[in-house]
Structure formats: structure tokens, C-alpha cells
Amino acid sequence: MSILNRSKAPKLAEQNAGRKLFGSRGASITVWTLAILWTIPTFGLFATSFRPKADISATGWWDLFIHPHLTFANYTAIFSTSTVSGIPNGIFPYIINSFVITIPAVIFPITIATMAAYCLAWVKFRGSDLIFYGIFALQIVPIQLTLVPLLNLFRTGADSGAHIGSLTLIPGLNIAGKFAGIWVPHTMFALPLAIYLLHNFIASLPRDLMEAAHVDGASHFTVFRRIVLPLSVPAIAAFTIFQFMWVWNDLLVALTFTGGTEGIDPLNNKLAGLAGTWGSHWELLTSSAFIQILVPLAVFFALQRYFVRGLLAGSVK
Amino acid sequence: MSSFWSDNLPKLGQMVTAIAIFLAVLAVIFFIAGRANGKKQRPIAILVFLGPALLLVVVGLLGPAIRTLILSFKGSASHHWVGFSNYHWLFTDPSERIVLRNTVFWILFTPIITTGIGLLLAVLLDRMRRESVAKSLIFMPMAISFVGASIVWEFIYKFANANQPQVGLMSSIAHHLGFQPPNWLLTQPLNTFLLMVVFVWSQTGFAMVILSAAIKAVPADVMEASALDGAHGWKLFRGVTFPMVRSTFIVVLATMVVSTLKLFDIVRASTGGNFGTSVLANEMYSETFIRYDAGRGAAMAIVLFLLVIPVLVYNIINLRRERAIA
Numbered sequence: 001m002s003i004l005n006r007s008k009a010p011k012l013a014e015q016n017a018g019r020k021l022f023g024s025r026g027a028s029i030t031v032w033t034l035a036i037l038w039t040i041p042t043f044g045l046f047a048t049s050f051r052p053k054a055d056i057s058a059t060g061w062w063d064l065f066i067h068p069h070l071t072f073a074n075y076t077a078i079f080s081t082s083t084v085s086g087i088p089n090g091i092f093p094y095i096i097n098s099f100v101i102t103i104p105a106v107i108f109p110i111t112i113a114t115m116a117a118y119c120l121a122w123v124k125f126r127g128s129d130l131i132f133y134g135i136f137a138l139q140i141v142p143i144q145l146t147l148v149p150l151l152n153l154f155r156t157g158a159d160s161g162a163h164i165g166s167l168t169l170i171p172g173l174n175i176a177g178k179f180a181g182i183w184v185p186h187t188m189f190a191l192p193l194a195i196y197l198l199h200n201f202i203a204s205l206p207r208d209l210m211e212a213a214h215v216d217g218a219s220h221f222t223v224f225r226r227i228v229l230p231l232s233v234p235a236i237a238a239f240t241i242f243q244f245m246w247v248w249n250d251l252l253v254a255l256t257f258t259g260g261t262e263g264i265d266p267l268n269n270k271l272a273g274l275a276g277t278w279g280s281h282w283e284l285l286t287s288s289a290f291i292q293i294l295v296p297l298a299v300f301f302a303l304q305r306y307f308v309r310g311l312l313a314g315s316v317k
Numbered sequence: 318m319s320s321f322w323s324d325n326l327p328k329l330g331q332m333v334t335a336i337a338i339f340l341a342v343l344a345v346i347f348f349i350a351g352r353a354n355g356k357k358q359r360p361i362a363i364l365v366f367l368g369p370a371l372l373l374v375v376v377g378l379l380g381p382a383i384r385t386l387i388l389s390f391k392g393s394a395s396h397h398w399v400g401f402s403n404y405h406w407l408f409t410d411p412s413e414r415i416v417l418r419n420t421v422f423w424i425l426f427t428p429i430i431t432t433g434i435g436l437l438l439a440v441l442l443d444r445m446r447r448e449s450v451a452k453s454l455i456f457m458p459m460a461i462s463f464v465g466a467s468i469v470w471e472f473i474y475k476f477a478n479a480n481q482p483q484v485g486l487m488s489s490i491a492h493h494l495g496f497q498p499p500n501w502l503l504t505q506p507l508n509t510f511l512l513m514v515v516f517v518w519s520q521t522g523f524a525m526v527i528l529s530a531a532i533k534a535v536p537a538d539v540m541e542a543s544a545l546d547g548a549h550g551w552k553l554f555r556g557v558t559f560p561m562v563r564s565t566f567i568v569v570l571a572t573m574v575v576s577t578l579k580l581f582d583i584v585r586a587s588t589g590g591n592f593g594t595s596v597l598a599n600e601m602y603s604e605t606f607i608r609y610d611a612g613r614g615a616a617m618a619i620v621l622f623l624l625v626i627p628v629l630v631y632n633i634i635n636l637r638r639e640r641a642i643a
Contacts, residue, residue: 027441034438035451038518042457044472044486045465060484061472089324096325100332107336111343112369119366123359131371133633138378140625142579144601145618146381148611153376162380170376179331188377191370220362221351249462251582252602263324272464272586289468296460301453307526 042293049074049286056282074287087274091267091288098248098266098295100179105186105247106240112187113194114202114236118228120195121203122210123220132199139192146185147256154181154257177261185257186247194239201235202228237306245296267292382622389615403616413600419509420597423580424624426510428573431517435524436566440554442525443532452529456522463519463582470515470587474501505593512594515583520576524569531565532558564635571628578625597621
């Protein structure tokens with residue numbers, strides 16, 4: 001192998017194919033085997049969602065390849081606006097809730113984090129490094145640990161808000177059971193990772209550019225709007241993917257902060273609940289789950305080209 | 318139909334209004350603060366840019382973390398001090414020891430397996446000409462919620478009694494191989510490992526994507542020079558590729574350790590933590606919100622936090638080194 005490579009080396013180097021000198025076929029076979037293994041579970045869900053109810057409980061989904069009975073009835077059922085197996089209006093209201101929760105919960109933290117990241121990278125002051133490491137460290141605070149104090153803060157009435165002894169630091173905000181009561185915690189929890197990733201990216205922007213702008217008399221606000229924001233699009237897009245997937249798929253935060261308010265439950269929570277109550281309705285559960293999966297996938301594929309570029313700037317050279 | 322829209326349109330209205338107000342407030346602040354000049358410009362800029370983020374992390378993360386530390390030394394209703402008894406209970410109670418054992422299993426196996434398969438894929442992908450479809454397929458589970466994943470895997474792990482049709486894939490395979498399948502998710506300690514498979518399946522794509530980018534960043538001439546020296550296959554990987562991506566490998570590994578420790582949804586959605594599958598993060602939720610023992614829940618949170626600290630310290634040391642170079 002190596003002798004053969006030696007003679008071919010210059011030509012291959014030209015094609016930038018030095019790393020593909022060996023085992024290309026074996027690599028393909030291994031990767032595709034894993035890719036197929038990785039896809040089988042999801043395919044099972046996809047296939048099941050198009051099978052009639054009677055078939056689902058009688059045979060495994062692979063029976064589809066022998067007896068291809070397919071139907072759209074499950075999807076028609078979950079999207080009908082009449083009562084579906086105990087749920088008024090089908091699952092559509094929950095899809096709306098998911099969007100209403102997710103979109104602001106992506107926009108708010110990214111905006112606030114980009115601002116903070118710019119400040120920590122380019123408007124340095126005494127203690128700014130300490131603040132940066134402090135925020136970075138907060139990434140590891142388990143969310144579970146913050147739920148009770150935040151619930152108290154969002155309630156209203158006796159003992160709500162934040163106190164030290166009898167001193168009230170912040171009064172109760174009265175946003176429990178409202179959309180704002182979910183946007184705020186998602187924003188808080190997203191900030192450490194968002195600031196860290198955006199800081200890596202923004203700190204690697206060319207220094208000359210910033211200095212030139214300041215020499216021209218631009219304020220930090222102008223620099224931020226005209227230079228930092230447009231150049232940070234890859235990092236912002238990468239974090240958008242992350243945050244969108246995280247909020248859309250979150251169970252814990254929504255479970256805690258919707259406070260059982262039926263009108264604002266996102267689809268993922270409803271699915272978790274339905275897995276119990278719809279235990280015998282696999283046709284409805286699988287089609288709903290597939291819809292739930294489809295949305296973040298669409299977001300990922302739409303922004304995919306930014307993903308790696310935005311995440312890795314500054315950390316992999 | 319009309320009631321349907323009258324129910325849902327206001328929600329969308331709320332969302333649009335909230336975003337509009339948020340952006341309008343920012344625009345006004347930027348406009349006003351931007352007019353400041355002279356000596357005041359810098360402090361005002363720092364306040365406007367950093368203030369909101371700092372306020373939110375202090376109220377949302379730092380404050381609650383300190384409060385939890387205090388609660389962990391108090392009783393179930395947080396009225397009196399109990400010293401270390403919550404911690405003592407956590408490390409001695411027989412059912413909690415199973416929870417701790419499971420948590421240790423999770424930390425020992427899942428991060429290294431996930432990152433390892435991710436690295437293997439990244440190396441192999443680098444040798445392929447067309448990779449995008451396979452890569453997307455392996456990444457796909459990453460976009461699926463753990464609730465969705467537990468429904469997906471139900472069709473793999475589903476179990477039926479002997480006289481019923483087996484509609485779960487693993488049960489069916491076992492049946493065709495001629496033996497009666499066990500009730501997978503009820504069999505201890507097998508069930509904990511089966512739940513780990515779901516995690517590995519879900520997170521491998523992330524490890525792969527990041528490591529694949531790191532391998533692509535290794536200069537082609539380094540690889541070629543080593544290949545000319547006769548390094549190939551395992552030797553090339555061990556001598557050249559791995560050392561070049563080691564720091565990324567460790568970052569991904571650390572991320573996996575943290576998400577393993579925080580793991581909640583898979584256990585919650587598939588077994589609810591029953592049948593000996595519970596882990597610390599799930600138990601903490603049950604203790605606080607189902608059994609209403611704030612003290613014990615808080616003690617678990619603190620133990621979890623202590624477990625992550627080594628990862629954090631390592632990351633910060635690394636980060637400082639990188640910033641020193643940059």
C-alpha cells in the first residue's frame with residue numbers, strides 16, 4: 001500500500017486527497033451500516049404513523065414491506081378540528097403553542113447574548129475576564145436547581161418574589177402560567193452557552209476593522225449594529241439551531257413553568273402526557289410524534305451550512 | 318373552526334407583540350445611549366450591553382444556586398436546619414444507592430461511547446468522497462426530543478406476552494431466534510443500559526459533526542507527510558490524527574459528561590424512573606415536585622453540581638490557555 005502511495009503521492013497531494021489514500025471502501029461500508037442502524041428506529045416511527053390502527057397492534061412495522069397498507073387517516077385525525085380521542089381541536093393548538101414559546105425564546109437570548117459577548121470581547125474593563133469565566137461556569141448549574149426559586153419569583157401573592165430574610169429583593173412578577181413565564185427561564189438558561197459560543201466568534205473578528213470604525217468616530221452601538229451583527233451571522237445561525245432544537249424539544253422547563261395551564265402547553269409536553277392517556281392509540285401518538293420531529297429537522301437543514309462554522313470559530317484552528 | 322382561530326390567533330398576537338416590544342425597547346436604548354459622548358460613553362456602553370445578561374444570569378442561575386445550597390441543609394419544608402442529614406440519607410438509603418449506582422454507570426459509559434463512535438465516524442467520513450447523506454442520517458436523532466425518542470424506541474423495546482404478536486423489533490428478533498424475549502424495560506439492570514443506547518443514538522451525531530470539522534481542519538500536508546513516511550491506518554490515526562484533534566475530543570467528551578449528568582427526559586419519558594432506572598437528575602425532580610421534600614431535592618442538586626465541577630475546572634484551564642495564545 002505505502003509503496004504504491006509513494007509513487008502516486010505528488011498527484012494525490014495536488015487533489016488534496018492525501019487523507020483518502022486508504023480504506024475508502026471499508027470506510028463507506030462501515031459508515032453506511034451505522035447510518036442505516038441509526039435510521040431504523042426513526043423509520044419505524046415514520047412507517048407506523050402511516051399504518052391503520054388495526055395493523056399496528058397486530059404486526060410489527062416491518063410487515064409493511066410484505067403487506068403495504070398505507071393510510072393518511074392518522075394525520076387527518078390529529079389535524080381535525082373536532083375532538084380527537086379526548087383532545088378538543090386535535091394537536092394543532094399545541095403546535096401553535098410550541099411556536100409561540102420557541103420563537104421568542106430563541107430571539108431574546110441570542111440578542112442579549114450577542115450584546116454581552118461583544119462587550120466581553122471588545123469593551124474590556126477591569127473584572128470583565130472574571131465575569132466571562134463566571135458566566136461560563138454557570139453553564140453547569142443544573143436547571144432543576146433553579147426551578148423552585150424561579151417559580152416563587154413568577155408567582156404573585158404571599159411569599160412570592162425573591163427575599164433575604166424579610167427584605168424583598170424582587171416582588172412577585174405574576175407571569176406564572178403565561179407565555180412570558182416560559183420565555184424568561186428559557187432566556188436565562190440559554191445565556192451562559194450562548195455568550196460563550198458567541199464570544200469565541202466575536203473575539204476572532206479582525207481588530208483592525210473595529211479600530212478603524214472607532215477612529216472614524218463610531219460609537220460602540222454603531223460598531224455593534226453595523227459591523228458585529230452582520231459579521232456574526234454564522235455564529236448566530238449556529239446558536240439559533242441549538243436553541244431552537246433545545247426549546248422545541250424541552251420537557252423540563254415547560255413541564256414546570258406552564259403550571260398545568262392547558263392553553264399554553266407545547267406539543268412535546270402534550271406528547272409526554274399522551275404517551276400515558278393515548279397508550280392504546282399508537283396511530284395518533286406516532287403521527288403526532290412525527291410532526292413534532294419534523295419542525296426542528298427543517299430548521300436544522302435550513303441553517304445546516306452555518307452549524308459547524310459558527311460553533312467552532314475560535315475553538316478549532 | 319371559528320372558535321379554533323379565536324383561541325389561537327391571540328397567542329400568535331402575543332408572540333409578535335412581545336418580540337416587537339423587545340426590539341423597540343432595545344432600539345430606544347441604543348438610540349439614547351448612542352448619543353452619550355465623552356467620558357460617559359464607555360460605562361454606558363458596558364451597562365447597556367452587559368447589564369441585561371448579568372441581571373438574568375444572577376437572578377435565574379446564581380441566586381437560585383446559592384439558595385439551593387442553603388435549602389440542602391434544611392428539612393423537607395425548609396423550616397429548620399438539619400445539618401448534613403439530607404446528604405447522609407442520599408448516600409445511605411438503599412433505593413438512593415441504586416440511583417447513585419445508575420448515575421455512575423451513565424457517567425462511566427455514555428460519554429465515552431458516544432464520543433468514541435462520533436470520532437470513529439468522523440475519521441471514516443474523512444476518507445469518503447460523498448458523505449453528506451450518511452452524515453445527515455446519523456445527525457437526525459439529535460433533532461428529536463427525548464420524549465419523541467422514547468416513542469421511537471418503544472417500537473424497538475416493546476414487549477408482548479408469549480401468545481401475543483411481538484410488534485417490538487427486538488422482541489420480534491428474539492422470537493424468531495427461538496426464545497421468549499424478556500420484558501426489556503422492566504429487567505434490571507439491563508433496562509438502564511437500554512436507555513443509555515437511546516442517549517448514544519441521540520447524541521452521537523453531535524460528537525460526529527464537531528469532530529469531523531476538527532479533522533478537516535488538520536492541515537492536508539501534515540497528513541500527506543505522515544502518509545509518505547509510511548504511516549497509515551491505525552498508526553496514522555494514533556500518531557497524527559488523534560493528537561491533532563485531542564483537545565476537541567476532550568471538549569466534546571466534557572459536554573457529554575455534563576449532559577449525561579443533567580439527563581432527565583429519557584428516564585422520565587420511558588420508565589418514569591421506575592424499575593431501578595432512576596438517575597440523580599430525575600430523582601431530584603421527583604423529590605422536589607412529587608414528594609415535596611425540598612431539602613433532599615436540594616442536596617441531590619448540590620451533589621450533581623459537585624460532580625460537574627472537575628469538568629468545569631478542566632474547561633476553564635483549557636479556555637485560559639487558548640485565550641492566552643489568541
